[in-house]
Structure formats: C-alpha cells, structure tokens
Amino acid sequence: MPRPALPSFRRGLLMAAPIAVLLGITGGTLALTTGPSDASDVPSRGVPEAQAVKPVRTAGASVLQIMAHPDDDLFFMNPDTSQSIASGHSLTSVYLTAGESDGRNARRQDPRPPADKAAYAEARQNGIRAAYAEMATGNRTSPWDRTSVATAGGGRAELNTLRAKPQITLVWLQLREAGSITGDRPHSLHGLWDGRVERLESMLAAGSPVREDFSYGKEQVIETLTGVLGRFRPTFVRMMDPTPGLNDRTGKLSDHQDHMYGARFAQAALARYADSPGHPPVAVQNYLGYSTGGLPHSLDPRSTEAKLRTLKTYAWWDHTDYCEDPAGCGDRKVAARPAGHGWAQSIRHARGGSASWVQRGAGKGELYAFSVLDGRLAVWHRDGASPWTGPVLQRGGGLDAGVTSVRLPDGRIAVFATRTALDGEYRREVVTSVQAAPGGAFGAWRSLGTPERDDASRTSDISLPAVLVDRAGLMTVYVRDAGHSMSVRARRADGGWSPWRPAGGRDLRGDPVAAVDATGRGHVFAATPATVVAWAQAAPGGPVAGPVPTGLPATTVALSATPDGADGVRLWFRKPASGDVRTARFAGSGHPASPVRDVPGDVAGYGAVGASGGHLAVRAASGAVAAAPVGGGRWETGRSLFAGAPAATGAGFATLGLDNRLNWSPWRR
Known part of the structure; x- marks a missing residue:
C-alpha cells in the first residue's frame, strides 16, 4: 500500500526541527529519547527520476558490488571498494535487503529505544551514503540525488547518485532481511531460495522515494538483479561467498544466511545475464565473510586505519546531527564495535586467488593465460615474442x-576449476579441461565430482584444486573440503580416475597449492590459522606422505609454491598484519630446509605472491601490482587495479585488469 503523506504543517516541522521528534540535543551530540518514533512516517526525500543526476558509466572498467546488507561492503570488500572509488571508474553498490534488524538504532550499552525498522533502515542508508561520499570526495555530507526506478522484477528500487562523482551509485532493493544469522527464518532470502515461501516482502526505509510496498518471488529477485546488471553493464562483479561452509565448533553456518543466499541469487542473475547478447564479459570476485575474523589479519596497519575510519563514518561514531534526519545519520549498532569481530583488519578473496593461471606452452616462449569471464574459460595465447x-x-x-593450470610432460596444458550447477539442486564440482595436443584446442570439460555428499550438509564448501603431475603425466588433485581437511583424487594409468579419498589435515583454510621440484618430487601445502601443513614425496614416484607439520609461523592463508634449484620448492606467503612477503624452502620431507626469510622492502598488500625467475609480483597496499627482485631491491608499483593475484613466469608477469584486459610486463633486468 502507498504510504500516507504527512500533513503540510507536520512536514514543515520535520524540515525546520527534525531532531525534535526523535532526539534530544546535549552538547552538540545526539541522545536518543525514549519517546515513540515518527521517523517511519517522514515524506520522501527523493527527487523525480527526470530531475535526478544521471549515473555515469565510465569507459573501461566498471565495477558492480552485490551485498545482502548495508555494511557488507565496508566490512568485507574494503579496501577493494575504496580503491575502486579512487580509480575514478564507475562503481555501483547494490543492497538486496533493507538491513532493518530489530529496528533499534542503538549500541548495546545505550538505553533501549522503541523499535522502528523503517527508521533504522534509513539510518543505515544515511551511514552508507556518508561513508561513500567521504571515500569519494573527503566530505561525508557531499549530496546525493535519491530517486525511485522501476525494476525488471516488477517492483521499484531506490537509486542514489553522488552529485560530485556521478560514476558512484547505490541501488537499494529494500527486501526484508532474515533478522538472524543462522536461525530458522522462512521469510528471508534463504526461505525464498529454498521455496519455503513464495514471496518476500519489501521493507522500505523512512524517507525512501519508493513509497509503495511490493513483494518478489524467487524468479523476480533474479530478474531484478539481471536487470540491474543490464542497466549498469559492469565488467567486474564483487559479491560474498555463496558456499561459506560450516563453523567447525557449532556446526552452524560460518557466515550470515543473508550473505550466502544473497550471493546465490547474484550467481543466478549472472548466469542469466551471461546469455544476454551484446554485454561486456563479466569477471567475478567472491569475498569471505564472518569467518575472516578468525584468521590472521591480512591488512597492514595503515590500511586497517583507513578501513576503520570509513566504518566509523558509517557507524555515526561522533553522533552529531550533521545529516539532519530524525532517523539518524548512521548505524549505531556498529558504533559499539566498529571493527566488527576482527573484520576491519582483513580482506580475503574466497575464490580467484590462484597465482598459477599463466602457463608455459610447448613452443619456445609460448605462453597461455586463463581466467573466467561470463562463467566460461577465457584463454589468451602468446606465441614466442608475438603479441x-x-x-x-x-x-x-x-x-x-x-582457475589453476599445470603443464604435462608432453607440453599439453591441463586447466582445473570448480563449476556450480544452478538448475535443480545446487551443486558444486571440480572440473578439468586438457589440450588435445601440444599447442592445440582445449577439450570439453570433464567433471571430477566433489568430495562432498551434497549441498545441504555442508554448503558445497570446496577449494580450488591443487594439482601434482608425475613424470608419466598422471595427475593427482588435492581439494580442501568442507570439513577443513584434504581430499584427493588421482588419474590412473588406464585413463580413469580413482574415487575421492581423505588425505588428512585439520582446520585447513583457503586454497591448497602444489609444486613439483626438479627431481620430480611433489609437494602440497595448505594453511591453517596458526601454521602451514605439507604433503610431500620423499622420492620421485613414491607415496605422498602427510600432513606433515612444517613449523612455519602463521600466514595470511594465501599461499603460492614454485620449484627452487635442483632439489626443492619454495613456498611464498605474507606476514600477518603487515602484508610483507616471506618465503621458506622445502626439499622433500615436508619440513623447511631453510629458515623463514623476509623479502626486503615494505610493500604491504594482501593475496598470493607471483614468483618466477628470481622475481616477485604482488598486490600492493594500493591495490595495484608491485614487482621486485627476490633478493631485494626497490618495489616498482603500477597504478591500475586488477583481479585476483598476479601470475609470474620466467619472462614476466601478468595481471587481469578490472576491465578484463590482460596486462603483461617483462621483468626488468
């Protein structure tokens, strides 16, 4: 039903003295009163669509973020979000739910105010607008135009455009949130996805230019998101992890159910959008949610400070009436703990963090690079010195x-990935594609299945595969399963594959990595919150023993491994709460053959390390790539943002820009 407009004298009262309704003034700060709230009855603060500033779609990279709640981007996607804003390219953030919670905009230690879900949703919107305005312009009060737009699902959404930077836009779909992290809430994205409810109702924010309530069925949510993708035409989409797994201690979801099912709706929309003609291909980056707080911090102190500053702006930390909105200027629940549960100190890409997506081909100087665009394998090729x-x-x-890739002894390349089936039962599996001949075409994808029984039991939480190749060309695939242990499947001499079998390990996190040394011995590594464990061959062709404790200190979980010298491999990782690069050498036993060494130079940053030929390429704290010699020297930093991790070869290193262009740089000699 449409919301009733306030009488003109009441509207004038709100405009002249908005804090008199809800709030008392004490020394320039706001103190919540205990009276009833009228904020949900305020008139629209929007402008007609024809009069609003039009969003600008910049040339090149265009990023779209899809979140369940206001603040998911600030907790789990930042500093990637702030770096995109600083780049000057288009950024659109889409919020599926209103994030209304219990409707009480207060810290736990504050007096308990009356519940007003519309007002709390409005306050969270105000906090997001302030945070984005501050990141973009330095001024949290930089104005926005708010307007109502039709959606492809038959409802309406609120569109916000930052006047000073119209390439920055926010889209509020304003559906009802679950109101519980893991509790049984049928009227939620979870219930809608599973078919427990046929429709999910809207929860409109006070002051929203969307004035008439609506509801969506599952198909309409997917259509709405597909329409948003079509409107903003992104090249790069950020979203939460749709398979976050379970908490080992409680057996419950390790992330908020809205995060998980919001990401699944985004997956379904992206799959549908991929079939639409004429759009720019889209790459995707997933982010770890709540569980990142239980892992070693991945950000350096300066990046953490900047991220926390933005969160405090969102949380209305100073509690002054700068926005003149009776609903409030931000999310006071977050003000009680603006760093969350260790979330401000970290960022983690849940998928797409491999550093082995560039591979040497059969010909002299021949290289292949791989990524995923529109859910399909994208292949780049370079023949010798040619472009x-x-x-x-x-x-x-x-x-x-x-994706991850390996080179077979005959010069062919095998690519491994995971694939999600959305038709019918949600299912995720490991797949591989192998060249028919050296330098030839890649064959059809072959499913290797999954070590998981089904999606319902543990949310299909499997890692990207790590692969060992022996001298006969037989491959062994290692996957971190949803029980946070290792599972393995091997290619047999007759061309078939063994069943999945457990390979041990406890509390494994992230993606395992593998490398074969010059003698033919295989090494596999996986991180835990406290250390790294290994599986290794004592002799070429022998059994792979493990897991073996390495005794290494904690890492930020993102690992990479490369052959090193005549008889070893080198593991590369980051120092927690620093981002600086560290390394240790292994030679067949699973125990380090050398002490941990810190690579000279203060580079900070996060993610896996690309290493080859005595050179390193990493993500720097700025979000751009940085390169340096292994032995030390000045880190040379680029300017463009990129997806995932850099990949290194003996000739140079590659990154994939957010515009989906392959960027190649030869090593400086």
Whole structure:
C-alpha cells in the first residue's frame, strides 16, 4: 500500500526541527529519547527520476558490488571498494535487503529505544551514503540525488547518485532481511531460495522515494538483479561467498544466511545475464565473510586505519546531527564495535586467488593465460615474442571465479576449476579441461565430482584444486573440503580416475597449492590459522606422505609454491598484519630446509605472491601490482587495479585488469 503523506504543517516541522521528534540535543551530540518514533512516517526525500543526476558509466572498467546488507561492503570488500572509488571508474553498490534488524538504532550499552525498522533502515542508508561520499570526495555530507526506478522484477528500487562523482551509485532493493544469522527464518532470502515461501516482502526505509510496498518471488529477485546488471553493464562483479561452509565448533553456518543466499541469487542473475547478447564479459570476485575474523589479519596497519575510519563514518561514531534526519545519520549498532569481530583488519578473496593461471606452452616462449569471464574459460595465447591474442571464450559455462593450470610432460596444458550447477539442486564440482595436443584446442570439460555428499550438509564448501603431475603425466588433485581437511583424487594409468579419498589435515583454510621440484618430487601445502601443513614425496614416484607439520609461523592463508634449484620448492606467503612477503624452502620431507626469510622492502598488500625467475609480483597496499627482485631491491608499483593475484613466469608477469584486459610486463633486468 502507498504510504500516507504527512500533513503540510507536520512536514514543515520535520524540515525546520527534525531532531525534535526523535532526539534530544546535549552538547552538540545526539541522545536518543525514549519517546515513540515518527521517523517511519517522514515524506520522501527523493527527487523525480527526470530531475535526478544521471549515473555515469565510465569507459573501461566498471565495477558492480552485490551485498545482502548495508555494511557488507565496508566490512568485507574494503579496501577493494575504496580503491575502486579512487580509480575514478564507475562503481555501483547494490543492497538486496533493507538491513532493518530489530529496528533499534542503538549500541548495546545505550538505553533501549522503541523499535522502528523503517527508521533504522534509513539510518543505515544515511551511514552508507556518508561513508561513500567521504571515500569519494573527503566530505561525508557531499549530496546525493535519491530517486525511485522501476525494476525488471516488477517492483521499484531506490537509486542514489553522488552529485560530485556521478560514476558512484547505490541501488537499494529494500527486501526484508532474515533478522538472524543462522536461525530458522522462512521469510528471508534463504526461505525464498529454498521455496519455503513464495514471496518476500519489501521493507522500505523512512524517507525512501519508493513509497509503495511490493513483494518478489524467487524468479523476480533474479530478474531484478539481471536487470540491474543490464542497466549498469559492469565488467567486474564483487559479491560474498555463496558456499561459506560450516563453523567447525557449532556446526552452524560460518557466515550470515543473508550473505550466502544473497550471493546465490547474484550467481543466478549472472548466469542469466551471461546469455544476454551484446554485454561486456563479466569477471567475478567472491569475498569471505564472518569467518575472516578468525584468521590472521591480512591488512597492514595503515590500511586497517583507513578501513576503520570509513566504518566509523558509517557507524555515526561522533553522533552529531550533521545529516539532519530524525532517523539518524548512521548505524549505531556498529558504533559499539566498529571493527566488527576482527573484520576491519582483513580482506580475503574466497575464490580467484590462484597465482598459477599463466602457463608455459610447448613452443619456445609460448605462453597461455586463463581466467573466467561470463562463467566460461577465457584463454589468451602468446606465441614466442608475438603479441598476446585473446581472450577466446571456451564452450561450457557455470565456472566459478579462478582457475589453476599445470603443464604435462608432453607440453599439453591441463586447466582445473570448480563449476556450480544452478538448475535443480545446487551443486558444486571440480572440473578439468586438457589440450588435445601440444599447442592445440582445449577439450570439453570433464567433471571430477566433489568430495562432498551434497549441498545441504555442508554448503558445497570446496577449494580450488591443487594439482601434482608425475613424470608419466598422471595427475593427482588435492581439494580442501568442507570439513577443513584434504581430499584427493588421482588419474590412473588406464585413463580413469580413482574415487575421492581423505588425505588428512585439520582446520585447513583457503586454497591448497602444489609444486613439483626438479627431481620430480611433489609437494602440497595448505594453511591453517596458526601454521602451514605439507604433503610431500620423499622420492620421485613414491607415496605422498602427510600432513606433515612444517613449523612455519602463521600466514595470511594465501599461499603460492614454485620449484627452487635442483632439489626443492619454495613456498611464498605474507606476514600477518603487515602484508610483507616471506618465503621458506622445502626439499622433500615436508619440513623447511631453510629458515623463514623476509623479502626486503615494505610493500604491504594482501593475496598470493607471483614468483618466477628470481622475481616477485604482488598486490600492493594500493591495490595495484608491485614487482621486485627476490633478493631485494626497490618495489616498482603500477597504478591500475586488477583481479585476483598476479601470475609470474620466467619472462614476466601478468595481471587481469578490472576491465578484463590482460596486462603483461617483462621483468626488468
């Protein structure tokens, strides 16, 4: 039903003295009163769509973020979000739910105010607008135009455009949130996805230009998100992890159910959008949610400070009436703990963090690079000193972000990924595609299944595969499963594959990595919150023993491994709460053959390390790539943002820009 407009004298009272309704003034700060709230009855603060500033779609990279709640971006996607804003390219943030919670905008230690869900939703919107305005212009009060737009799902959404930077936009779909992290809430994204309810109702924020309530069925939510993708035409989409797994201690979801099912709705929309003609191909980055707080901090102190400053702006930390809105200027629940539960100190890409997506081909100087665009394998090729060509999108969709690749003894390349099936039962599986001949075309995807029984039991939480190749060309695939242990499946001499079997390990996190040394011995590594464990061959062709404690200190979980010298491999990782690069050498036993060494230079940043030929390439604190010699020297930093991790070869290193262009740089000699 449409909301009743306030009488003109009441509207004038709110405009002249908005804090008199809800709030008392004490020394320039706001103190909540205990009286009833009228904020949910305020008139629209929007302007007609024809009069609003129009969003600007910049050339090149265009990023769209899809979140369940206001603040998911600030807790889990920042500093990636702030770096996109600073780049000057288009950024659109889409919020599926209103985030209304219990409707009480107060810290736990504050007096308990009356519940007003519309007002709390408005306050959270105000906090997001202030945080984005401050990141973009330095001024949290930089104005926005708010307007109502039709959606492809038959409802309406609120569109906000930052006047000073119209390439920055916010889209509020304003659906009802679950109101519980893991509790049984049928009227939620979870219930709608599973078919427990046929429709999910709206929860409109006070002051929203969307004035008439609506509801969506599952299909309409997918259509709405598909329409948003079509309107803003992104090249890069950020979203939460749709398979976050379970908490080992409680057996419950390790993340908020809205995060998980919001990401699944985004997956479904992206799959549908991939089939639409004429759009720019889209790459995807997933982010770890609540569980990142239980892992070693991945951000350096300066990045943490900047992230926390933005969160305090969102949380209305100073509690002054700068926005003149009776609903409030931010999220006071977050003001009680603006760093969350260790979330401000970290950021983690849940998929797409492999550093082994560039591979040497059979010819002299021949290289291949791989990514996932529109859910399909994208292949770039370089023949010797000639320029790179591509991308060529291979047949077969549904791939998740991130691939890993290995070179077989005959010069062929095998690519491994995970794939999600959305038709019918949600299912995620490991897949592989192998060149038919050296330098030839890649074959059809072959499913290797999954070590998981089903999605319902543990949310299909599997890692990107790590792969060992022996001298006969037989491959062994290692996957971190949803029980946070290792599972393995091996190629047999007759061409078939063994069943999945457990390989041990406890509390494993992130993606395992693998490397084969010059003698032919295989090494596999996986991180835990406290250390790294290894599986290794004592002799070429022998059994792979493990897990073996390495005794290494904690890492930020993102690992990479490369052959080193005549008889070893080198593991690369980051120092927690610093981002500086560290390394240790292994030689067949699973125990380090050398002490941990810190690579000279203060580079900070996060994510996996690309290493080859005595050189390193990493993500710097700025979000751009930085390169340096292994032995030390000045880090040379680029300017463009990129997806995932850099990949390194003996000739140079590659990154994939947020515009989905392959960037290649030879090493400086």
